[in-house]
Amino acid sequence: MPVISKKKRLNRAYFPEKSLKSNSWILFFISLFPVFINGQEAPDFSILTDKAFQKLYQNPDDCISYSQSLLISDKNPDHKIILRKIISQAYALQGNYVQAVNISNQKEDENQNEHLSHFIQLFRDYNLADQYQNLGLYTQSKKIITGILDDPKLLKSVHVMERMTIAKLFQLQAINSGVTRDYDIAIQYLDKSNLYLDQNNEENRIIKQENIIFRSTFLMKLNKLEESKKLLDQVIQDIESHRDPIFLSAFAYESLSRYFFLKGDYPTSLKFLNEGFSKIENQPYYDMKAIFYELFAKNYLALNNDEKYHYYNNLYTELKTKINSSKKEGIQYIVKLVETYHHKNIEFQKQTKFNQFQIIMVIILLLILGTTAYLLYVSGRSKDLRKQLVFFKKLIEREKAMSVQGERVKNEMQIPPKSQEKDPPKISKEKEDEILQSLKEWEQTDNYLNKSMSIAVLSAQIGINTKYLSEVINNNKEKNFNGYINELRINHIAHLLKTDPAYLNYKVSYLAEYSGFSSHGAFTNVFKSVTGMSPNTYIQEIIKNKRS
Template identity: 75%
Template sequence: MPGIPKENQYNRNDLPQKILKSNTWILFFILLFSIFIPGQSAPDFSISTDKAFQKLYQNPDECISYSQSLLISDKNPEHKIILRKIISQAYALQGNYVQAVNISNQKEEGGQKEKASHFIQLFGDYNLADQYQNLGLYDQSKKIIARILADRELLKSSHLKERMTLAKLFQLQAINAGVTRNYEVALQYLDKSDQYLHFDGHNEEKRILGQENIIFRATFLMKLNKLEESKKLLDTVIQDIENHGDNAFLSAFAHESMSRYFFIKEEYATAVKYLDQGFSKIEKLPYHDIKVIFYELYSKNYLALNNDEKYHYYNNLYTDQKTKIDSSKKEGIQSIVKLVETYHRKNIEFQRQRKLSQLRLTVTLILFLILATAVYFVYESGKNKDLKKQLGFFENLKERENAIQAPKTEIQKVNKNQEKDSSKISKEKEDEILQKLKEWEETDSYLNRNMSISVLSAQTGINTKYLSEVINTHKEKNFNAYINELRINHVAHLLKTDPAYLNYKVSYLAEHSGFSSHGAFTNVFKSVTGMSPNTYIQEIIKNKRS
């Protein structure tokens, strides 16, 4: 044998049988390991995916390139779904929602069909809920997550990857609750998310998710008017982010949240300072989605500072970038239909093992919701983001209206019985429609300039005939008058409670409220309040001085 001194060489036949058998088994197990455990080992993959997740918050382009190189060489199906999700998140941060959806829907080459593991099923559900949220389909996202979190056995899981996914799901549900102004509930979901992040060991993904939870928590506290508690959290997390290096996105996110605190405090110059610090982190990076938020906040602060030049500059940037993002979201809606079809095709066997009847109901419901939402996004355009303030405004307004109109409403209910019977709307159905209208009013969707009864039907899942009848009966007005009154009540409340709006031009207030022109806004404002916008503003200023 080469490399062995001649005097030490011996015949294979001279080897003891025990050694031959031992070597044969060793070779067999090595071969078996190489066949059934291809690609990176678990520890190597954990390190690699943690690095990929960290790059997600440093530079999305680098994250995509790095993660795709891992995806090519790794054959493990669980690894692949995690890597695709990281790439999808990177595209979403760029504002490229079509690619974000498509990478999640990518099929395996060769059409291999493998039985989905419990983790793959869970992660697929999480991915779909996250995609819905990215596209603004919060109700669909919330329903998927609620179904997952109803599994008590899953919530007891000690599986590390499953616990990390549960932490992300609770974070998503917190955001969904925040969108509908349920800030106390949102904080409870963040508490649960933090609980699932408490496990032995340390990695970047765990740290980053924890920092995100702190920023979201500060935002919800701010909405609850707990300003100093919110600021204390933001000061801490900003320092923590800076101590851990170059997480550009997280730093921008934290500074953007801090600027909102100073905007509420009417310290607009300081708010701009924090915007500058945050924007400098991402200015040369393709985080287009969060840049839209920065442009809008810049324009609002400079408007309050009476700097028309910078207001118009940033408002134009906001409008241009928002148009591109909205267009991408509309295309993403079309792509996600295919994602849902693939999602259900891959997991049908898993679902059948649980409850076949539930599967059929879920498939039907999801497809219906997607089609209804697609109709909504055909009509949806314009500004509809981050202009939601004053928790409980509409609830208080409704209480005041009910206090005045309660007797009249009771009379109407008696007088309208025959009409309701003829239209065949049951009392239960009518109450359900009124509840859905109440929830819809809290979303401020009526500020959309293209709002119509068809769009409202798509958003609430109520047909136009029932909507029209209930609005005419219970709101005592037709659809257009109903929408216009909601808009005027909204802007009137902002003028009365937020001093910054007293400095805005009437044309800006008209645009913000969803009116197509200054004149239309003025006419409707006067018909609702009994005075012109300028007179109303002067009355508020006069009352504040006195």
Template identity: 60%
Template sequence: MVQTIRFLLIIFCSVLMKGQSGPDFSILADKAFQKLYQNPDDCISYSQSLLISDQNPEHRVVLQNIISQAYAMKGDYVQSVNIYSQKDDTKEKENQSFFIQAAGDYNLADQYQNLDLYSQSQRIITGILADNKLLKGDNPRMNAITAKLYQLQAINFGINRNLNEALESLGKSDRYLGPHNQENQILEIENRIFKASYLLRQNKQEEAKHLLESTLLLAEKNTDYYFLQALVYENLSRYYFLKEDYDKASEILEKGLSRIESLPYNQLKARIYESLSRNFFALHHDEKYHQYNKLYTELRTQLDSNTKEGIRYIVKLVETNQINNLEFQKQKQTKKVLLISAGIITIILSLLIYFLMLRSSHKDLKKQSEFFQKQKEQELKTGPKPSEEINSGNKTSEKDPNKISKEKEDEILQKLEEWEKQQRYLDKSMSLSVLSSQMGVNTKYLSEVINSSKGKNFNSYINELRINHIARLLRTDPVYLNYKVSYLAEYSGFSSHSAFTTVFKSVTGMSPNIYIREISKNSAS
């Protein structure tokens, strides 16, 4: 019976679409876009029913973009990329309308951004925005694409901590929004939320709070825009977290979660779960901390797996279309994942054996002394981040000029420095292949530069960054001295308590517990 009703609905939409003119399609597409923020599953069903009957290429690319975004909101990146790949390729690209080309390129940039491949996304965005056809502002449909592109650009700038540029791009996005439909109003609300998040990061906390509270009123005028409401609450909670009002922050987060708890907005849910676990950890509410941390860990694991599958899929798609993207082509063979896994296991086993052999020696004492001396030197130099210590360690290492040009090496080193400043080495899922994709750098080149410039392989490099980061926090922020070692291990990106302890001792010459004891003793005296 349900299937029959659904079939009749599709037939009805088909008949309706055949009699629709352009403006009528705009109304239907606007409704589909609204559903994106109400329930992604309803959005997919509704948009696909329109897509079945509409053969207009421009209409189809609009609907495909909406469906693709709905799958991305669910965290189903393979289906999101799959919908993008179903675009009409029966005509050569040069014979397609400019709108179809721009909409398709926007969707691809959005796919890259969903998969954390920000440099690839920014490259596409920059290319499209350089075309004056897009910026004329005389076509409402093109204006929506332009506004979305500037919004994507702002998010990219925000990821790279270029906050002034991010705010400037949001302003440009707003200029292409008109009062024509609900899509423009939704994009305006999103821009206000992003602006507030960047103001928070610029320590303009009261301005951000005022903007978020007024935005919440706009989002709640449409009572079924559940995603936008939850997104505002999630950002507003950060204000109270920064004020150390963890009770208020938790209350706001739970309000946001209540808006989407029964809906498949998995990316946003994961962020809310993570924020709730941090707040309840700060409140020493162990039961709720473990509850939300478990939910976050399970959902984050699922999303990370989906991201990896999405990257593999988009790599194959790019190769099929013969796009010269070396960093993607290097990932096409599944056996590389097995080789990397085997290499990591081998390194971990080697480290364990090495540390067991050193256990009875006196080298730990020397290492402890050297480590504390380094930390004191860092404090005298106004406390640079651990990433700076690693980055400056071995720049004089010899390099084989036949392997990589000096210019390419300097470019990779600059990207590594920016990556360290963002502290993305704390991401538990970070690997050489993932970093290579995010930076837009050949995996072989990246590995070669790390070995020659840092004097160590990738795993030793990232582990040392993590240990220096957590060791400095323990030394400079007394709050961390009260945390369990298992939490410190998870916070700094290690897969287990034992791995963290082993690497910590290799870097500092002592176990985490002994290090904490020494720091506490010095603080007390």
């Protein structure tokens, strides 16, 4: 299309209408010209998407504008799915999770799934796993990825785009493992991710550098600080020498500042925080900015600079509240999309079965009518024929009655009574053990520190019915949901106070906020009910034991 329109503009500019009419052979030659150069005129789609991916890490607004322009002009449905994913990632980096979910799940038509290539089906599964991870639904993300990567044929793929997608899946799985503190396994996933990054383009190179930064983060968690520092120094030098996207640079400096924070060198930690933040200060990377604000607050709190601590802590709290609200809306939106998809799928299956039933009935009726006509022809309307007609008439009526009855039974089996929805059957032992295992995995994350945590959010994160979840918590944890969450929070902060000396310098108000409590008083009361002593007394006991 772009070549044809270009040809029309050339015709209007250089060949007047009369001249074209009188020189038809020139027009014919001009019309053939685009055919010869068509392969050179339009840039390869992989080049365009590679450029869009670079813009994703340079300026999300530019990435959205650029990718949307490609989306409008490109008629290939597979290309549209890939472009929407890039736009979705840009919105996610801005913290706009509702729009990220919305744009990523748009479709050209409802029957598009019937014509998808193997790669696009893989890409869509990757997209869903990535969305779940962005929204904090790590368990669902992990399940999807595990199912995909269990296919040995896929792992042997030589398809360029499939290999890049597999690399991204292993990177996502590494992050999921990091959330549950399986850092050694996370590093193994990063190694597998790198094996599939064998193409010479910018997207592969950026993902490799991300993997190095993630690896350094996991090494810090394993207390291998110097090994982590060495990797960060190398990747920062590489990023600066290539003038790589600002987001990647900010990510690397933020990780380096964590190293110095863990070493207790707060001024140097702040130096690299400022260096990293300057990269994204004027760009809408709000999710990353929230991380920087929190680290600024921690450093200034450790330096007893109350003024700057409160300044950055307020910035962090305001921005984090907006992001959490967007995540919550995103979770509700994606759950609604999944429910709608399942509903449409069930309706489609019902309609398909009904259509099949109608076809069978038509065939039966045609057979009956054909048999009847044959009997009429052979028997010459004899008495025996009348008996046969009566028989077939009854047979048709019986088939109709059976079909009506069959449909009623199907409907009764497929649509449970309303009373069952309101009052589900007692949970089985197997289901209870499954829920307890899901809770155990979820407890390895820090999601319970989120102020907006509720039983509905937990239900969405681990994919368990709220009634079952409440019943299992009450029966096995011997407390209600709020008591369960608060105990997890107190155990978490008590562990940090005992293992990380930096937290002993923090004020109780910050510890309360960090733990997800709405107030200093609520935190103190729950802390005392769980540990048997106030936070201040607990801290003094730890300090006293360290001195002795």
